[in-house]
Amino acid sequence: GIQVEQSPPDLILQEGANSTLRCNFSDSVNNLQWFHQNPWGQLINLFYIPSGTKQNGRLSATTVATERYSLLYISSSQTTDSGVYFCALVDYKLSFGAGTTVTVRA
């Protein structure tokens, strides 16, 4: 089956810092999504990005499909950015990675 690996597994940031999360995948991808799961469990769609780069405020994502990886950038992190970030491959169903747990400290 499709393998989705995320790194690092855990990340602790000081408020205001920048960070990069990585998602490697084993198979060619129709599409890829990034999600943020907040501390209450709600999953929020961040990006739907099969290739190229997208930006939304302080977050941006880049997918290089030919090299089978995607990156999520968080700039000027805030405490509200805390939670778990998942990438998932989209092929009718979603194949989730294990997630990166981000803790932003004030």
Place this chain on the structure above:
Amino acid sequence: GAVVSQHPSRVICKSGTSVKIECRSLDFQATTMFWYRQFPKKSLMLMATSNEGSKATYEQGVEKDKFLINHASLTLSTLTVTSAHPEDSSFYICSARDSRVTETQYFGPGTRLLVL
């Protein structure tokens, strides 16, 4: 737009009872809904895919008689955990695919089930 609700958000029940969880798409039609289970500090595990008007498709290892899924309308799917046991305690999350945008899934807020 694209809001998915779940009810209840939290439920505690006794072992042996059944629990029904509802998943609703509030502002779009969802021909397909998905049910996931998440253990603490773990990723989401797909349990089943629910298509409106037809039987659900269960993932390998998921007991279909244990986890009954009904998708009777384009805006509602239900998951019933039958004869619940403590090992069924978990966080259950549904998602709905917006039929206008075929690949985008939107997630509900989840239901925390505790079986005593």
